[in-house]
Amino acid sequence: MRSEYKFSEITSTQDYAKSKILSGDKNFLVLSDYQTDGRGRSGRAWESTIGGLWFSFDEEFYEKNNLITLSIGVAVREVLYEEYGCDVKLKWPNDLILEDKKVGGIICEKVNDRVLIGIGINTNNKKLSLDNAITFLNFTGKTVENYSIMKSIINRCEDFIKAENSVIIKLFRNNMAYKERQCFISSLKQKAKIIDIDFEGKLIVETDKGIKEIISGEINLCT
Ligand code: BTN
Numbered sequence: 001m002r003s004e005y006k007f008s009e010i011t012s013t014q015d016y017a018k019s020k021i022l023s024g025d026k027n028f029l030v031l032s033d034y035q036t037d038g039r040g041r042s043g044r045a046w047e048s049t050i051g052g053l054w055f056s057f058d059e060e061f062y063e064k065n066n067l068i069t070l071s072i073g074v075a076v077r078e079v080l081y082e083e084y085g086c087d088v089k090l091k092w093p094n095d096l097i098l099e100d101k102k103v104g105g106i107i108c109e110k111v112n113d114r115v116l117i118g119i120g121i122n123t124n125n126k127k128l129s130l131d132n133a134i135t136f137l138n139f140t141g142k143t144v145e146n147y148s149i150m151k152s153i154i155n156r157c158e159d160f161i162k163a164e165n166s167v168i169i170k171l172f173r174n175n176m177a178y179k180e181r182q183c184f185i186s187s188l189k190q191k192a193k194i195i196d197i198d199f200e201g202k203l204i205v206e207t208d209k210g211i212k213e214i215i216s217g218e219i220n221l222c223t
Helices: 013-022 063-084 136-140 146-161 165-174
Strands: 003-007 028-032 053-060 089-091 095-098 101-111 114-121 182-185 190-197 203-207 210-214 219-221
Touching: 003 013, 013 028, 013 053, 013 101, 013 114, 028 146, 053 146, 063 089, 063 095, 063 101, 063 114, 063 146, 063 165, 114 146, 165 190
Parallel strands: 003 028
Antiparallel strands: 028 053, 053 114, 089 095, 095 101, 101 114, 182 190, 182 219, 190 203, 203 210
16 A cells, blocks of 8 residues: 655655655655646756646666656556546657647656656646646646546556566557657757657657667757
8 A cells, every 4th residue: 555645835746755765665655736846857847836736656666667767658648548538649758748738747766776756747737837838727628636647647657567568669659749750859969850769768760861769868849
């Protein structure tokens, strides 16, 4: 049984969860209505206003976890599509995209023998400072129950973490954002066309000098 730590306000559910693991706790979730210092990948700030879904939870870390971020993305997409009818696409490696805009993000961090998964989804929050972001509320005009989305997502993640790599890769491919479109690839410092992911989860792109494999970095749609 997972313990639940629920807050109306916190600095970051991810930082709180990290401190819990470091003090020997495991098998828990941390949920907050609002984060004053939410963080995304590469140390970026993560806007976390009231109404959105902001939570972190831990799982055992084991070697197959090289595809963990992709597995979590696939799990979140399945829940949002099957239970809420939102055709969320997956932008490699960790973004949740709706109508070409960012509706959420995933961060996975190894802490001792645990993997800490942080998920942020713009559900019922109203104000977004970024132009290229969207909320469920913008999209459907309806509010959703954050706690029940979170529970479904955690259940689905627990299944997908144990799934075969080939299953994860197939589902990610089928729901990949920006396929065949020109994007700016940060690690290449140039534009390229998004082609696919390979069996190890690497991103395959086509540049003016041919096909390249990408192992890290960001992609952004060229307008
Ligand atoms: C990203 O797109 O860079 C990942 C964003 C992850 C944000 C979530 S919100 C809940 C958890 N707490 C944090 O401070 N960050 C993650």
